Amino acid sequence: MASREAQKELNIRQYYTELNKFGQAGEYDKAVKASNKILSIAPEELKAAQCKAVSLIQLSKFDEALKFVEKCPNVQELVFEKAYCEYRLNTPEKALKTIENSKINPLPPNLKELKAQVLYRLEHYDDSYNLYRDIVKNSTDDYEEERTTNLSAVAANLAIQGTDKKLPDFRENTYELVYNSAVALSGTGKYTEAEKKLVISEKMCREFLEEDETMTEADIENELAIIRVQLAYCLQMQGKGKEAAIIYAETLKNKPNDPALVAVASNNSVVINKDQNVFDSKKKIRAAMVDAVEHKLNNRQKKSIAVNNCILALYTNQGDLAQLVNKLVLKYPDLEYQASLIQTCQYMKDKKYKEASEVLEKFVAKNPKLSSDINFALIQLHLMSGNKSKAIDVLQSLDNDRKFSPGVVSALVSLYLGSNDKQAASEVLKNAVDWYKNNKNKTAGDLSDMWRQAADFHLRGGEAETAAKSLEELFRSNPSDMKILAQLVIAYAQFDPKKAQEASKKLPALETLTTQAEIDELEATNWMMIAKAVKKKTAKSDQSPGTPGSDLTQKKNKKKKRKNKLPKYFDANAKPDPERWLPKQERTGYRKKKDRRVKEVMKGSQGMASGQADQFDMTKAQNLGQNVKTPTNREEVLGPRQQQRKHQQKKKKGKH
Secondary structure (H helix, E strand, O other): HHHHHHHHHHHHHHHHHHHHHHHHHHHHHHHHHHHHHHHOOOOOOOOHHHHHHHHHOOOHHHHHHHHHHHHHHOOOHHHHHHHHHHHOOHHHHHHHHHHOOOOOOOOOOOHHHHHHHHHHHOOHHHHHHHHHHHHHHHOOOOOOOHHHHHHHHHHHHHHHOOOOOOOOOOOOOOOOOOOOHHHHHHHHHOHHHHHHHHHHHHHHHHHHHHHOOOOHHHHHHHHHHHHHHHHHHHHHHHHOOOHHHHHHHHHHHHOOOOOHHHHHHHHHHHHHHOOHHHHHHHHHHEEEEEEEEOOOOHHHHHHHHHHHHEEEEEHOOOOHHHHHHHHHHHHHHHHHHHHHHHHHHHHHHHHHHHHHHHHHHHHHHHHHHHHHHHHHHHHHHHHHHHHHHHHHHHHHHHOOOHHOOOOHHHHHHHHHHHHHHHHOOOOOOHHHHHHHHHHHHHHOOOHHHHHHHHHHHHOOOOHHHHHHHHHHHHHHHHOOOOHHHHHHHHHHHHOOHHHHHHHHOOOHHHHHHHOHHHHHHHHOOOHHHHHHHHHHHHHHOOOOOOOOOOOOOOOOOOOOOOOOOOOOOOOOOOOOOOOOOOHHHHOOOOOOOOOOOOOOOOOOOOOHHHHHOOOOOOOOOOHHHOOOOOOOOOOOOOOOHHHHHHHHHHHHHHHH
């Protein structure tokens, strides 16, 4: 027994020596075999099990490694290996559950770092940020720079989400840190600043990689691709679509290794194309939706691609758009707003305004808080379908801040007047005036035009008191405008003479409005019409009544009206030709001139009349046994004009 145990120990030591040798040499296939030898002798050996799991992970055999760990008797000691395999197999939820169920407290550094990465993949950026920050503070090793880079990536995503946390300023001593800083800036809409940082990051990246002699130009271009795509995005958001499209095209031409990068570049190219270059867009949207990128993109990116796929289907009129929209809502319920708009656009293209409005009405009923913007689209649809009453109802349902804005008030008044409801239009203006009086702090912009329109409307409608309220507000904002004051006096005079008298005292005196100098200047002005009138006056005043050529002595010769000339042989008693307005070739008596170049086809005996050719043509068998009618000359019915011409010719002959 002692000799057996000694031999077993000797074999285990020998196999561990081999395992160590293979592990240091990076020969992981042989390391797996060496681990199996140890485990076959001693299944409880934890180190051998860990070495086998790590070797399988190094060989990217994550599925095999996970199965081995789960069957291992001391699986509780292999929590890290199990969670890492689940993370690499794109099941981060399982990985997080494995770590949390391990009940290891406190977590060792490797598990803590893995948990931070899992949380980042699950887009729990707050928890990931806190964990990474703790790791960076409490660790000092060769991987400190990588952890700082990961922390800056988490901070960039928090900035995109619009966090309230005060994020730290990272030292931008590497191209990765500069890149993450640029991503954070672009996520907050600072595209110009982000563009400058991305240019710096690209330069730093090239310089750093060129120092490594093992890196080829293809490897460098592959590493630079992510920076360039982000730069193209910043240019695109600044309205520089052409420059962005060139960068996307060059990146896709180089075929980068990262499928997520290909998906982002393809999707953004589709956005630039819009409804142009549809075939290229269809090809690129397929590249953006391959299964390989499903676990490499975050939810925000996947949602954008899914929405763009539906919009492209709308542009191309291909595929079942309704089915695509339903899938979009099932997968991402928070995209119901975009889905409703896409479906509405499809109905509008087909001129189905009723169905389009029904889609929006359903969305408004489900989401009353999100309906403020979509209500205006619904109003437009009701107006396009000719349903003014529904459009008015939607406008009236808006909250007061929007309902009493000048544009909405104007629209409501126009719609009520179009429906011949002047009373309702007047009520809208009254309510607007009262609301603005009670909410002076909420007023924004220049409302003078609205006050003026309201005053004019009520003055025309005989509501002087209501008009006075609008004029008072208008005069308060323009106290130097005497025209408004004059209108206010007119309004007061209709219901309160005392107020009218007090207000009229503020009007300037009549003498101050005009001076003698202004009158002389107006009279002396050489306007075109006045100058002509002055010349006429002076010409008339220079001539005396007795002088020859004056207007008083000479009478203008009135032109006599010429009588209309009638045709020479016009007979008033004769009936007019009923075909007199028809073209000559369409009249009954018109004979078409024969073309002398075309010879008449003759059949039968010589001298036979051409009209009788068919009668004696033996080739036409259908003529046999039929009664053939001889041609008769039809008398032409001539109108009065032709009759007169004939009469004229006879007379001429008689003269000879």
